[in-house]
């Protein structure tokens with residue numbers, strides 16, 4: 001693996017850094033307190049090409065490889081995880097999955113709208129009764145002539161109240177022993193689909209997380225993404241790449257924690273000099289620095305494997321597991337460096353910690369990543 005960035009990758013990282021400094025950083029505390037990111041950010045993300053990374057230009061994408069996608073995700077995550085999550089879901093879980101599994105008509109219809117930011121996508125897998133055990137989901141899609149009638153409830157859906165389309169997973173076959181889950185692209189203004197925003201989240205407060213209720217929502221059979229009964233494979237393939245994106249966002253959090261901790265430790269004085277002079281403060285900072293590098297290298301390795309067409313699923317789980325735990329450690333160490341000021345939201349450490357915490361939960365908890373890695377390493381499934 002070549003650890004040097006190409007000119008193009010360096011340029012895209014600079015672009016993302018500038019964008020974050022200009023369009024995100026000044027508003028982060030305001031959005032966090034208001035529990036809402038300014039929706040205008042979506043169009044801006046589309047205009048600059050960040051919602052079309054890795055998608056072919058013929059479908060409105062901005063091309064680029066997965067390392068470029070990681071670099072942008074990292075920079076956005078360094079600024080605000082809520083904004084980063086909009087991209088990780090609308091592009092990472094929805095548009096990229098349509099690009100991988102969609103037929104020509106689906107790609108022509110959805111991709112230009114998603115990559116431009118005209119539309120937002122959301123990913124509807126989790127249900128109130130099935131989170132880690134997603135394969136046992138109970139939302140049903142019953143065939144009726146040329147349509148499917150979909151009923152069920154989806155929980156914790158990122159972008160849920162903002163989205164124009166939900167990539168939704170529903171059971172199309174109830175035969176015992178047959179998983180029979182299929183994927184559907186459902187416009188969120190479909191009659192029978194209602195949404196309720198979930199408030200009071202510990203972190204990612206700027207993000208529109210919602211419960212989606214579907215009561216006899218009728219969709220044409222052509223709304224199915226991928227073959228009937230292959231929906232679980234569609235979901236798992238989306239999450240395998242999605243975990244790399246979460247990991248990159250975690251690198252961004254850890255880097256932001258490092259930047260803030262170094263700045264504060266060199267400015268804040270106690271016992272007659274900057275606190276950076278104290279060995280135990282340096283321990284906190286050096287632990288963050290090591291976490292940043294290790295998480296970044298694991299994440300870039302996944303991007304490199306994908307771009308070379310090599311297997312990457314287990315590496316993606318390793319990167320997501322390590323980077324998410326590292327982001328929590330890094331943000332917590334950063335808060336410690338800030339002392340009491342770390343505990344109030346005029347300073348960045350508290351928000352970094354609150355935003356980092358969910359990374360160990362979604363797209364497969366840390367326990368689930370360990371089971372996936374354990375199965376790959378031992379050949380024995382502990383599920």
Ligand code: FAD
Nearest residue numbers: 123124125126130131132156157158361362363364365367
């Ligand atoms: P459970 O599955 O009930 O797990 C509870 C605990 O038990 C966890 O610690 C878990 O690790 C552990 N556990 C479960 N099974 C095992 C096992 N076999 N062995 C060991 N431990 C186990 N979902 C979507 O579909 N789309 C989204 O866009 C989305 N966005 C989200 C945004 C936020 C802010 C949050 C909080 C969640 C989001 N989710 C989304 C849902 C998320 O993916 C689930 O919360 C996650 O998969 C865990 O499911 P659960 O919450 O039902 O926990």
